[in-house]
Amino acid sequence: MKITKLTTYIVPPRWCFLKIETDEGVVGWGEPVVEGRAHSVAAAVEELSDYLIGKDPRHIEDHWTVLYRGGFYRGGAIHMSALAGIDQALWDIKGKALGVSVSQLLGGPVRDSIRVYSWIGGDRPADTAAAAREAVARGFTAVKMNGTEELQFVDSYEKVEATLANVAAVREAVGPHIGIGVDFHGRVHKPMAKVLIKELDPYKLMFIEEPVLSENYEALKELAPLTSIPIALGERLYSRWDFKRILSEGYVDIIQP
Ligand SMILES: [Mg+2]
Structure with missing residues (x-):
């Protein structure tokens, strides 16, 4: 399986979503955004996307490491939000390709419900x-x-x-x-x-x-x-x-x- 395309969608007033497509028709979605900087994060995804085209989307850890460590400057709100959105989309692809939920791949659910405020x-x-x-x-x-x-x-x-x-x-x-x-x-x-x-x-x-x-x-x-x-x-x-x-x-x- 190979990554063929990354597309970001800006949704006003504050969201950005990412679609990663593959040559086998499996598509993954992520949310690369930090409030007030949707366009900056989308630009960062664009900068990181060259590396991903043609790669196997299932090598998530390898891609994360290269995209994090590969540049001289690392971290911060924009870079890490872009990387997080890519990471989510790659996990989505992997889960769909294997026919299991991402929670199963990460060790299985721990709770049936959670307290929220x-x-x-x-x-x-x-x-x-x-x-x-x-x-x-x-x-x-x-x-x-x-x-x-x-x-x-x-x-x-x-x-x-x-x-x-x-x-x-x-x-x-x-x-x-x-x-x-x-x-x-x-x-x-x-x-x-x-x-x-x-x-x-x-x-x-x-x-x-x-x-x-x-x-x-x-x-x-x-x-x-x-x-x-x-x-x-x-x-x-x-x-x-x-x-x-x-x-x-x-x-x-x-x-x-
Ligand atoms: Mg707060």
């Missing part, structure tokens, strides 16, 4: 509380919300209190046993993160996400000891090498690859 957004306590109640009514046992608007390097306690009021309203709306994740989106500089993370402790959150940006990861050494809430991070990390330090140092409790 619902994003509830909302910046005002009344909105978030109502959205949280609605999510719980739909059967969710966990929700995730915005932590805060942008905080300056050293900001006012008024904004901290607004965040606390928002979280308190959600906790009150859903009761003590629903999981609440609070996403800081890396919008909080370390001095205010220290304040906020400590103040959030009484609300028994499921996790705090990106209390600082991944590139300021070293700040977590100071922040993690200030709270008993699990810390989540990783949606802006793109490879096992990006996660190496996170895993070895142990300040992050939940990784979000």
Whole structure:
């Protein structure tokens, strides 16, 4: 079997899909995209596609390694999202060619179901509380919300209190046993993160996400000891090498690859 063609499809407002075709008629689909950079990722797929034409699509690991290591510059949001979309499409082809699901090829299913949270957004306590109640009514046992608007390097306690009021309203709306994740989106500089993370402790959150940006990861050494809430991070990390330090140092409790 040989790869004959790669085609990307930009779907507004933010998606990009990839179709990989083969000479045996088996077609694989992947999603090479990162928000706001769909065209850049599609261009990266185009740059990587020369290598793939004529190759056997079933040699997935070999292709991944060449496409990752073959260039002088490696990694980052664009390159890794392009590579991920290609990887998905190649696995899709392999599964279809063998007549089995990809989960079977990767070792078989581990769960029949998985707990998920619902994003509830909302910046005002009344909105978030109502959205949280609605999510719980739909059967969710966990929700995730915005932590805060942008905080300056050293900001006012008024904004901290607004965040606390928002979280308190959600906790009150859903009761003590629903999981609440609070996403800081890396919008909080370390001095205010220290304040906020400590103040959030009484609300028994499921996790705090990106209390600082991944590139300021070293700040977590100071922040993690200030709270008993699990810390989540990783949606802006793109490879096992990006996660190496996170895993070895142990300040992050939940990784979000
Ligand atoms: Mg996030």
